[in-house]
Amino acid sequence: MWAFPNGNIIVTGEGHTDWLSGCCFHPSGTKLVTSSGDTTVRIWDFSKGECILTLEGHASAVWGCSWHSCGDFVASASMDNTSKIWDINSERCRYTMRGHKDSVNSIEFLPFSNTILTCSADKTLSLWDARMGLCAHTFYGHLHSCNHATFNMRGDTIVSCDSYGVMKLWDVRKVSPMVSIDAGPHPGNQVAFDPSDIV
Template sequence: CLLEHNLTKCFKALFDLALHPRKNIVLTGGDDRLWKTWGFPDGNILLTGEGHTDWLSGCCFRPSGTQLVTSSGDTTVRIWDLSRRGCILTLRGHSRAVRGCSWHSCGDFVASASTDGTSKIWDVNSERCRYTLRGHEGSVNSIEFLPFSSTALTSSADKTLSLWDVRTVSRLGGHVHSCNHATFNKKGDTIASCDSSGVMKLWDMRKLLPILSIDAGPHPANQVAFHRSGGLVALASSEGSVKVLSLAVGQLSVLRGPGVEVRCVRFHSQDYLLSAGADGRVCLWTSAQ
């Protein structure tokens, strides 16, 4: 059972949340063109970064925790240094809005996904695009690296997921609506994905086949997240709720908060779940004792 505790911090509408790899710090990005870091769980703002000229779609910490990457509707990807409190690199190459970004576990590469139908792998040391991943027939809505591997996972408006390994691609078909997000579990053996009709699917990473489909619609599902145990999957719903699937019992619980579109969810440690959305409010959900 999860109980809601509001962090009562007012932001503009939020599109993504990220957690610092070692500290109790949360990173957010939204339509005010700013990224912000704040302490967890007190909610005090620590840093604010400005420089993008359009909404922030994605954000992610470097594995070392010293830098972060952001993606934006202004078609750019930016690298920020926390000690310098400023942008140190702007990556240009997408022709349309960038929908998401991710940092590789080695710290040398970032990935971006764009509405131009491509994804890009950027070398942050040479400051150049290393690979452009083409093959989706619609907007690429999310991208994520499988930790400690050369595999990247993308979701697309063309209703498919793709697994990329530089020169090869494996396509996962099964959704009948635009795929909004996809992610790996901690073990890297299962994928969760969600689409614009509210359907969430789990996939066997080795067999590349669906193993479970849950209709959490009819409202769009915007993002999914695994608990680090792998036993829970949270879904951000445009219905204005967070839905949590317990894999052990096959039960879907509904967490009702402010009642506005929820755009992102993240599990923090063992007992906390963070959600945020269209009203800019960040909700903290804790396990009932």
């Protein structure tokens, strides 16, 4: 981790035994969660400068991770077709979410809610209830592997991108696509909203 604007290294850590795929800051900014090709999720404490918890349970590489806004739960998405919700206090997996038919490529908590968004190589996006680990809605429309998806600030719109460079905007309430944009021919690997909801 680097400081800005001087670029000095603040913290370094070793522990994962394969490539890193994602990271997410704890809401308080005191910790970091990372995901890796080594099938694990790790929690890092900045004050100690080291990994304080390794979460094991996925059968394949973990593609992404997300911290709940309360700071007590982490969600992870894996190539093993599942997502998991981890309870950091008990250091255990609370739920394994099954339903996608292929690799789960991204995962994100809607801020200040119990809703989780996943997208998958099975060409779908899903909304999950984190309190029960159950799928609430599935979005169909991509023709290729969906690589990433995220909410806007209000949580009423989702944007997603796929391996052919197609981006889609989705209406969360209607569970339907609003706009499709072909930004190809290269893959779309990540999408984001700015604070004014521009993609």
